Amino acid sequence: MTTDEAAEAVRSSPLVIIPVGALEQHGGGMAMSTDTVRAVGVAELVTARLAGQAVLAPAVPYGVSPHHMAFAGTMTLSPATFQQVLRDLVDSLYQHGWRQFLVITGHGGNNAALSVLAQEYLRSDLLFAWTPITAVVSDLITDVSQVHGHAGEAETAQMLYLAPELVQAERLEPGATTLDELTTPARLSRQAQGPRLSVGFDEYHKRGVLGDPRRATAEQGRLLVETAADRIAAFAAELLTA
Numbered sequence: 573m574t575t576d577e578a579a580e581a582v583r584s585s586p587l588v589i590i591p592v593g594a595l596e597q598h599g600g601g602m603a604m605s606t607d608t609v610r611a612v613g614v615a616e617l618v619t620a621r622l623a624g625q626a627v628l629a630p631a632v633p634y635g636v637s638p639h640h641m642a643f644a645g646t647m648t649l650s651p652a653t654f655q656q657v658l659r660d661l662v663d664s665l666y667q668h669g670w671r672q673f674l675v676i677t678g679h680g681g682n683n684a685a686l687s688v689l690a691q692e693y694l695r696s697d698l699l700f701a702w703t704p705i706t707a708v709v710s711d712l713i714t715d716v717s718q719v720h721g722h723a724g725e726a727e728t729a730q731m732l733y734l735a736p737e738l739v740q741a742e743r744l745e746p747g748a749t750t751l752d753e754l755t756t757p758a759r760l761s762r763q764a765q766g767p768r769l770s771v772g773f774d775e776y777h778k779r780g781v782l783g784d785p786r787r788a789t790a791e792q793g794r795l796l797v798e799t800a801a802d803r804i805a806a807f808a809a810e811l812l813t814a
C-alpha cells in the first residue's frame with residue numbers, strides 16, 4: 573500500500589489484522605517460519621472474507637520461543653519485547669485513526685503475552701482482540717496421536733495446504749506420540765487443568781516434535797485452515813459492528 577491508500581483504508585477498513593508468528597524449530601521436515609506462514613495464510617483468508625472492511629498489516633515474524641532454544645536456528649523475543657513490538661505497532665496505527673485490532677497468532681507460545689496485552693488495552697479507547705489458529709478448530713482435530721501438537725499432525729496438515737513447498741515430506745519423522753514416552757516433567761506440563769509447569773521442547777522429545785507429522789494430509793489442512801478462517805472472520809464481522 574501507499575500512504576494515500578492507507579489514509580483511505582482508515583475510513584473504509586476500520587479493522588486492522590496483524591499476523592504474528594515465530595521463528596523456531598519445527599522438526600526435521602518443516603521450515604522454522606511455519607507459524608508465521610500459517611498466521612499470514614489464515615489472516616489473508618480472514619481479510620478476504622471481510623470484503624474490504626479489514627486491512628492486513630505485515631506480519632511480525634518473531635515470537636516468544638524460549639522453549640525451543642535448544643534447537644539450532646530458533647530466534648526468540650522475550651515476552652516483554654514481543655509485547656512492546658505490538659504496543660508500538662498498534663500505537664502507530666492508532667495515531668493514524670484505527671481503533672480496532674485483531675492479532676492472529678500462529679504460535680501458541682505468544683498466547684500468554686497477548687493475553688496480558690489485551691488486559692492492558694481494557695483501559696484504552698481501542699478494541700484489541702487476538703486469536704490462535706489451531707485452537708479455534710480443535711473440535712475438528714481427530715484421528716491423531718495421544719500426544720500431538722507442535723510440528724505434529726494438525727500443524728503439518730495446515731502447511732501441506734498453505735505452503736507445501738516448505739514441507740520436506742521425506743524428512744518428516746514422529747516425535748513423542750504417547751504419554752508413556754514422556755519424562756515426568758514433560759507429562760506434568762501436558763496437564764490441561766490444575767498446576768502449571770513449562771518445559772523446553774527438548775524435554776518432550778529429542779527432535780522437539782509432538783505427534784506424527786507423517787499422518788498429515790493437505791485435505792485435513794484445508795478443513796482446518798478454511799474453517800479457522802470462517803470462524804475468525806465471523807468473530808471479526810461481529811467486532812466490526814461494535
Ligand SMILES: [Zn+2]
Nearest residue numbers: 606607723727
Ligand atoms: Zn508451530
